[in-house]
Amino acid sequence: MRLAPPSSNSRWRDVGVTAGAFGLGLLFLALFLLVAGFDVPLALGALWRGAFGSWYALTSATLVRATPLILLGLAFTLGSRGGALNIGMEGQFALGAMAAAWMGTHTGALPGVVALPMVLGAGMAAGALWMAVPVLLRLRFGVTEVISTLLLNFVAEAAVSYAVTGPLQEPSGIYPQSASLTMAARLPKLLPMSRLHLGLLIAFAVAVVMAVVLKRSRWGFELRAVGAGPRVAEVSGRIRAGRLLAVALLISGALAGLGGAVEVSGVSYALYLNLSPGFGFTAIAVALLGRLRPGGVVVAGLLFGALEAGAGGMQRDAAIPAVAVQVVQAVVILTMVVAANSGQRTANGND
Amino acid sequence: MLTLSHISKSFGATLALDDVSFDAAAGEVHALLGENGAGKSTLVAIAAGRMPADRGESRVVSRERTPYSPDTSDDSRPTTRLSLVAQHFTSIPAFTVAENIALAAGWQESGKALGVRARETIARIGLPLDAEAVVETLSVQLRQRLEIVKAMASDPQILLLDEPTAVLAPREVTELLAMVRAFAARGGAVVFISHKLPEVFAVADRVTVLRQGRVTLTGRVAEQTPRSLALAMIGEAPAQPERVAVTPGGTRVHADGLLLRPERGGTPVGPITMECMAGEIVGIAAIEGNGQRELLRAMAGLPEITRVDGTLRVSGAVGFVPEDRTTEGIIPEFSLTENFVLGRVRERWMDWGLLAADCDLALAEYDVRGGNAASAASALSGGNQQKLIFARVLSRQPDVLVAEDPTRGLDLHAAAAIHARLRSAAANGAAVIVHSSDLDEILDLADRVLVMANGKLVTVPAGASRDVVGDAMLGLPTP
Numbered sequence: 122m123r124l125a126p127p128s129s130n131s132r133w134r135d136v137g138v139t140a141g142a143f144g145l146g147l148l149f150l151a152l153f154l155l156v157a158g159f160d161v162p163l164a165l166g167a168l169w170r171g172a173f174g175s176w177y178a179l180t181s182a183t184l185v186r187a188t189p190l191i192l193l194g195l196a197f198t199l200g201s202r203g204g205a206l207n208i209g210m211e212g213q214f215a216l217g218a219m220a221a222a223w224m225g226t227h228t229g230a231l232p233g234v235v236a237l238p239m240v241l242g243a244g245m246a247a248g249a250l251w252m253a254v255p256v257l258l259r260l261r262f263g264v265t266e267v268i269s270t271l272l273l274n275f276v277a278e279a280a281v282s283y284a285v286t287g288p289l290q291e292p293s294g295i296y297p298q299s300a301s302l303t304m305a306a307r308l309p310k311l312l313p314m315s316r317l318h319l320g321l322l323i324a325f326a327v328a329v330v331m332a333v334v335l336k337r338s339r340w341g342f343e344l345r346a347v348g349a350g351p352r353v354a355e356v357s358g359r360i361r362a363g364r365l366l367a368v369a370l371l372i373s374g375a376l377a378g379l380g381g382a383v384e385v386s387g388v389s390y391a392l393y394l395n396l397s398p399g400f401g402f403t404a405i406a407v408a409l410l411g412r413l414r415p416g417g418v419v420v421a422g423l424l425f426g427a428l429e430a431g432a433g434g435m436q437r438d439a440a441i442p443a444v445a446v447q448v449v450q451a452v453v454i455l456t457m458v459v460a461a462n463s464g465q466r467t468a469n470g471n472d
Numbered sequence: 473m474l475t476l477s478h479i480s481k482s483f484g485a486t487l488a489l490d491d492v493s494f495d496a497a498a499g500e501v502h503a504l505l506g507e508n509g510a511g512k513s514t515l516v517a518i519a520a521g522r523m524p525a526d527r528g529e530s531r532v533v534s535r536e537r538t539p540y541s542p543d544t545s546d547d548s549r550p551t552t553r554l555s556l557v558a559q560h561f562t563s564i565p566a567f568t569v570a571e572n573i574a575l576a577a578g579w580q581e582s583g584k585a586l587g588v589r590a591r592e593t594i595a596r597i598g599l600p601l602d603a604e605a606v607v608e609t610l611s612v613q614l615r616q617r618l619e620i621v622k623a624m625a626s627d628p629q630i631l632l633l634d635e636p637t638a639v640l641a642p643r644e645v646t647e648l649l650a651m652v653r654a655f656a657a658r659g660g661a662v663v664f665i666s667h668k669l670p671e672v673f674a675v676a677d678r679v680t681v682l683r684q685g686r687v688t689l690t691g692r693v694a695e696q697t698p699r700s701l702a703l704a705m706i707g708e709a710p711a712q713p714e715r716v717a718v719t720p721g722g723t724r725v726h727a728d729g730l731l732l733r734p735e736r737g738g739t740p741v742g743p744i745t746m747e748c749m750a751g752e753i754v755g756i757a758a759i760e761g762n763g764q765r766e767l768l769r770a771m772a773g774l775p776e777i778t779r780v781d782g783t784l785r786v787s788g789a790v791g792f793v794p795e796d797r798t799t800e801g802i803i804p805e806f807s808l809t810e811n812f813v814l815g816r817v818r819e820r821w822m823d824w825g826l827l828a829a830d831c832d833l834a835l836a837e838y839d840v841r842g843g844n845a846a847s848a849a850s851a852l853s854g855g856n857q858q859k860l861i862f863a864r865v866l867s868r869q870p871d872v873l874v875a876e877d878p879t880r881g882l883d884l885h886a887a888a889a890i891h892a893r894l895r896s897a898a899a900n901g902a903a904v905i906v907h908s909s910d911l912d913e914i915l916d917l918a919d920r921v922l923v924m925a926n927g928k929l930v931t932v933p934a935g936a937s938r939d940v941v942g943d944a945m946l947g948l949p950t951p
């Protein structure tokens with residue numbers, strides 16, 4: 122199975138496939154609602170209003186939801202372009218959130234310009250550190266990262282559960298959550314009267330940097346070569362694929378950790394259990410829908426942000442469980458994997 | 473027995489076969505000649521029913537009596553049986569020889585009965601194989617033999633052989649050709665695909681030449697000359713470049729008592745003691761799996777090869793041409809520019825405009841056709857992909873050039889271009905070490921021939937004949 126897109130000039134085909142996959146997902150959602158006996162027009166209307174119905178819905182629901190999805194989608198993209206699947210973003214996100222919560226409650230009287238980088242940096246470091254385990258297992262023992270990153274998600278969940286009832290629990294010791302971040306450690310709001318925070322711009326900036334690095338830098342070129350033809354990269358490119366991939370995976374972990382830190386510092390202001398409603402898995406659909414291109418991931422992240430925000434609206438206004446939109450996610454993942462592999466079959470044609 | 477009339481077939485915009493008619497009668501060997509991409513494999517695939525034709529008709533004419541098979545109890549089989557030995561191996565590596573034969577022939581037996589039937593069948597066909605051996609432990613030559621045994625096991629009346637000799641040593645080729653003749657003598661019809669002229673003269677009664685999807689010649693082999701066939705295959709006979717005598721310069725590669733760990737386990741490769749000077753082409757004649765791969769890759773400095781003992785000194789920059797273009801040489805979905813610059817870029821940032829211009833120049837210089845700097849490498853034919861690899865390697869002016877089977881699967885034109893590149897690299901002062909599974913190529917190309925068999929260098933006397941070198945490749949004692 123392959124996930125990476127060809128690097129040739131097939132941008133319009135990509136846009137078509139992406140739009141088709143998302144449309145197909147929505148179609149299946151409508152079918153699902155119909156079969157389940159819900160009022161489909163009412164449900165989809167509520168979905169639309171929840172995502173775009175008001176200025177508040179757009180900025181405080183859709184864009185806020187999109188931020189972690191974009192960051193985690195980019196994390197998945199970086200690994201995948203090198204041929205490694207980071208399925209552990211959920212865990213790296215949780216560890217990043219935990220480290221950010223700890224740092225954000227310990228910055229004391231430091232001003233924001235100092236405290237914020239420390240909080241976000243702690244999140245990135247924790248995400249990278251959590252990823253270091255699968256990287257070492259892969260380099261030393263050849264353990265595939267798909268398994269190791271996935272399993273570490275459960276360990277991370279347990280670690281958060283321990284932290285919010287133990288060392289990081291709020292001072293009164295009643296609620297299973299951490300103390301609140303100091304004001305200086307919180308990401309500033311972008312717009313008054315909304316929940317939209319600086320994290321969205323951070324996500325955009327990461328996307329721009331990643332696009333430039335993948336396209337223009339030697340490192341990015343070598344990473345793409347390792348992803349597209351690992352043996353070619355080693356034999357003809359003299360690239361040390363293992364080391365390159367290790368670095369890419371550590372950065373991937375750091376970005377997922379950054380996602381967790383941004384969520385704590387921009388939205389929740391404290392560490393909770395289940396802070397992520399499955400961002401780490403939805404982000405895989407986001408990355409695939411964006412065809413593993415940073416720009417595409419941003420667009421796909423916004424679409425899925427809207428979908429999740431709309432799901433909240435659907436639950437409020439039409440009493441349909443929000444998890445119903447996971448139908449879209451599943452259809453998108455399957456469609457994109459099929460598209461990537463059937464594209465390859467036609468490209469190789471006959472021999 | 474087999475009649476194909478007015479067959480046309482296209483893949484996308486490419487017309488692979490254009491109004492081709494072809495037939496094979498009982499008791500004859502009909503050779504199908506042509507360069508790579510001429511449409512030979514497509515034609516046999518259509519004949520075997522593995523691919524539909526766009527236009528035209530493919531008919532297998534049944535005969536009253538099967539030529540030699542006594543086993544007619546299995547009436548699920550068509551009355552006239554046809555077997556195809558494809559270019560690519562189709563055996564399951566983790567299964568035994570017997571199991572693979574059973575799978576191909578549709579046998580129901582298992583266990584002891586299967587072993588007995590497989591041994592009987594192998595003995596009847598006359599190409600010795602160990603029925604109990606697991607396929608992945610077999611050498612490439614034996615796997616090729618298994619492909620043929622599998623095809624013969626179902627008692628075909630028509631046998632389609634798609635380049636069956638590509639990996640075989642001279643002696644094994646002779647064996648195979650004898651088997652093919654015997655099959656035809658019993659009344660079978662054979663379609664024999666090749667691009668080696670001597671084999672065609674040795675085995676075939678009739679010959680049809682395809683060129684760019686069209687029949688350019690068909691007739692009795694006895695009425696043809698190598699020149700007339702080559703002319704039909706490629707239009708004009710390739711110019712034989714003049715051999716320029718080179719005076720070797722300083723030592724570039726020096727191995728002394730070198731022992732290498734083999735890639736697939738077993739006893740170490742070596743000890744090898746050899747030298748290669750600047751300006752000379754050293755040809756290493758060896759059949760696949762005799763240690764030449766480890767030796768060449770060690771000289772190319774690939775990290776996967778481990779030195780056990782001895783010394784290996786390689787001075788200067790090394791260029792390496794791997795034997796498998798598609799898995800080690802070219803990334804098909806990357807552009808020509810991206811493939812061209814692989815392993816050459818030292819700067820931290822890539823100036824793609826400049827690199828594309830470099831690539832375009834190199835494409836012209838190395839005569840790479842079928843795409844420009846921005847096209848995907850998958851659009852190129854195998855020969856042009858190989859030229860692109862040579863452009864990448866040689867434009868860096870290596871002091872040592874190591875090439876593994878550089879013309880494997882290439883047509884005469886492309887092979888001649890690659891040969892010219894190897895010669896000019898040597899003339900420009902590189903030490904060239906080339907391995908080929910094609911003995912004639914080595915004898916033609918190399919200033920010095922070294923033979924490897926069972927992981928050891930075999931000394932052959934200077935100016936040894938083709939047969940002497942061929943026997944040495946098989947590990948037979950040299951006179």
